[in-house]
Amino acid sequence: MTRDSAASIQTRDLNPGKSSTAPADVATAVLTEAEYELFAELGRPRRVEAGQLLFRRGELGTTMFVIARGVVDLDFGEDLVGKRLGPSEFFGELGLLIGDHVRSADAIAASDGLLIELRHEEFQRLVDRDPGLISYFLRRAILRVVLNEQSLIRRLRRRNEELQSALDSLYAATHQLNQTEELIRTDDLTDLYNRRGLTLHLQQYRTHATPPALGLLLVDCDRFKQVNDDHGHLVGDRVLQGVANILRSIAGPEDLACRLGGDEFCLLVVTDQQDEVMRFAEFIVATAQGLMQMSHGTPLMCPLSVGACLVDPAKDWTDWYARADAALYQAKRLGGNRVHWHDTELTSA
Structure with a gap:
């Protein structure tokens, strides 16, 4: 990336009170200013338009993205809660870290914007440039994955409980229906069929x-x-x-x-x-x-x-x-x- 391109990416809007170290909530996937500047310098700029599909759920991915400007929606499907990411947030990191990782969501640009795209070669240069900073980023990225998995497990458990409750209600309704049907076909006085x-x-x-x-x-x-x-x-x-x-x-x-x-x-x-x-x-x-x-x-x-x-x-x-x-x-x-x-x-x- 040229110095002019890096400078262009670094003109994004920053939250005035944002720390230059770790973000307050790792689950939001917000980069620190130092991480963003390093990623912007070594990553590849990619302009996107509103409605553009970046990748689909189920596809194999090898790249990670950081949002410089604009908004990106992640749709996990199957009635799971989606996410909307904004400037300084990253997504698709498992594709970069693991390689050929199956995407877990559709990624769609919700507005015109600018992304920083990182492939394996760019990430290796990040590690060579500042291993301490990247090590800290990786710890947070792994923690984010763990938190996301825990959240998914909770949602799935809740859905299983809701499904079990629905099955119990269905069983009760079926039992009542069978009893009602039996009453309809049975003589009250003798209990023989009518x-x-x-x-x-x-x-x-x-x-x-x-x-x-x-x-x-x-x-x-x-x-x-x-x-x-x-x-x-x-x-x-x-x-x-x-x-x-x-x-x-x-x-x-x-x-x-x-x-x-x-x-x-x-x-x-x-x-x-x-x-x-x-x-x-x-x-x-x-x-x-x-x-x-x-x-x-x-x-x-x-x-x-x-x-x-x-x-x-x-x-x-x-x-x-x-x-x-x-x-x-x-x-x-x-x-x-x-x-x-x-x-x-x-x-x-």
């Missing part, structure tokens, strides 16, 4: 490439109105809960017990065997009969009628229901307290 729960179950059933074979049992309480009329609705509710307990006791992990509404229930069982479906149905009727015999005064149960059929995967719920309902109607017509199997195809649903 019609909505049955509909969702059938939708999932349809998603299987090869749906499992099912048997359907429709269960209806015989003379349930008489129980309510003679003993009141609380007793009637306990009877309904008793029916739910019978269905729950025989339902396997893949079966589904449901209260369709009023005193009507259904049970979907995973099987393709008529004998097995009938075994379930006969157990339901027999268990209800046994509970009736145990009743003294206040009824624990009422007789049950069951209509049973195998499910045709090619048809939808209305067809299944119509078959089982036709069988249930026959059981009721024959006096109730029994099981009836639907054998023939319905001509219409």
